[in-house]
Amino acid sequence: MTDMIYGSVPARTAEPILPRWWRTVDKCTISCVLILFALGILLGFAASPPLAERNGFGHFHYVERQAVFGAVALCAMLVVSMLSPTAVRRLAALGFVGAFVALALLPVLGTDFGKGAVRWYSLGFAALQPSEFLKPVFVVVAAWFIAASQEINGPPGRTWSFALTVAIVAMLALQPDFGQAALVLFGWGVVYFVAGAPLAILFAVAGAVVMAGSVAYSSSEHFARRIDGFLSPELDPTTQLGYATNAIREGGFFGVGVGEGQVKWWLPDAHTDFIVAVAAEEYGLVLVLALIALYAGIVVRSLLRLTRERDPFVRLAGAGLAAMFGVQAMINMGVAVRLLPAKGMTLPFVSYGGSSLIATGIAMGMLLAFTRTRPQGEIGDILRGRRRW
Incomplete structure (x- = not known):
């Protein structure tokens, strides 16, 4: 009877997942990621054949593996980016438990592959590095704890997040992997700072890091050797840093030409930690500046989109992921030009490495999920006392 009087209203069909996504x-961030991955494949063609030849593989063995790992990473990125913030938080919590346990068991079940640091699990067909997967999920879990602590009668999330940070940093330092430990500590510091941490606490943490570095320098030969090599006024041209620095100098503005570079024949990590040296030598400063612009574009655009976000958890987690992504790229390139001591850290989406590629894809998927536009009032409207619908 009601329909006869007032007329029926058709039910509103929900928008399908893919169009809504x-x-x-x-889209700008996705485009930058795809360009970075394409550049990684391009540089892999230049950097990996010498290593493949030395190891008895086909010329493009590592390029093919990077393409496979990259395809998995991009699929993971797209799938995770379709999730809601709540689903991402749950996924991160489960992933954190698994990665934390895997990291804790490394001294018993892990291997160093002759590199002096027990960081990997040997799977036969590939190697798994738990710390790569732990970084993004830890940032999300830390943001969850700190955001929950801001609620009325909320849990002591700041204390919990700090305790987890200390435990993770300690396990990474014992491997030893001071680069990843510093990155984890930095990610927590960004989340804590964005949440409104007192500067006194951040200065206290910085002081503790300096003290820990002094202890590591006096007790770890591995750590001391890298610091001494970085501070030495004379650079040994036969070291990895020496070869990388010379290659960057030889490249100049436009490079020596595609396939004409020589550093790839001398650097054992030319396709991973020092991939930017290959890029600078063969393609010159032009390509290096393009890489810097792509990384900066992803970070700045993500942070700008997060400024419109109302959910404290999303703001904290997104800021931590974006900052960690950018700083990892900065550290890798800083090592190659000798602005930072050697860290053994990959260049996101460009360097070869299965664990690094897939973990970075998951991290970027989380960041894309957090920066998606949602029907909500913007933070500026809340501050001005208005409400948008």
């Missing part, structure tokens, strides 16, 4: 996701 495409409408709300940051």
Whole structure:
């Protein structure tokens, strides 16, 4: 009877997942990621054949493996980016438990592959590095704890997040992997700072890091050797840093030409930690500046989109992921030009490495999920006392 009087209203059909995802996701960030991956494949063709030849593989063995790992990473990125913030938080919590346990068991079940640091699990067909997967999920879990602590009668999330940070940093330092330990500590510091941490606490943490570095320098030959090599006024041209520095100098503005570089024949990590040296030598400063612009574009655009976010958890987690992504790229390139001591850290989406590629894909998927546009009032409207619908 009601329909006869007032007329029927058709039920509103929910928008399908893919169109809604495409409408709300940051397409500029996705484009930058795809360009970075394509550049990684391009540089892999230049950097990996000498190593493949030395190891008895086909010329493009490592390029093919990177393409496979990259395809998995990009699929993981797209799938995770379709999730809601709540689903991402749950996924991160489960992933954190698994990665934390895997990291804790490394001294018993892990291997060093002759590199002096027990960081990997040997799977036969590939190697798994738990710390790569732990970084992004830890940032999300830390943001969850700190955001929960801001609620009325909330848990002591700041204390919990700090305790987890200390435990993770200690396990990474014992491997030893001071680069990843510093990155984890930095990610927690960004989340804590964005949440409104007192500067006194951050200065206290910085002081503790300096003290810990002094202890590590006096007790770890591995750590001391890298610091001494970085501070030495004379650079040994037969070291990895020496070869990388010379290659960057030889490249100049436009490079020596595709396939004409020589550093790839001398650097054992030319396709991983020092991939930017290959890029600078063969393609010159032009390509290096393009890489810097792509990384900066991803970080700045993500942070700008997060400024419109109302959910404290999303703001904290997104800021931590974006900052960690950018700083990892900065550290890798800083090592190659000798602005930082050697860290053994990959260049996101460009360097060869299965664990690094897939973990970075998951991290970027989380960041894309957090920066998607959602029906909500913007933070500026809240501050001005207005409400948008």
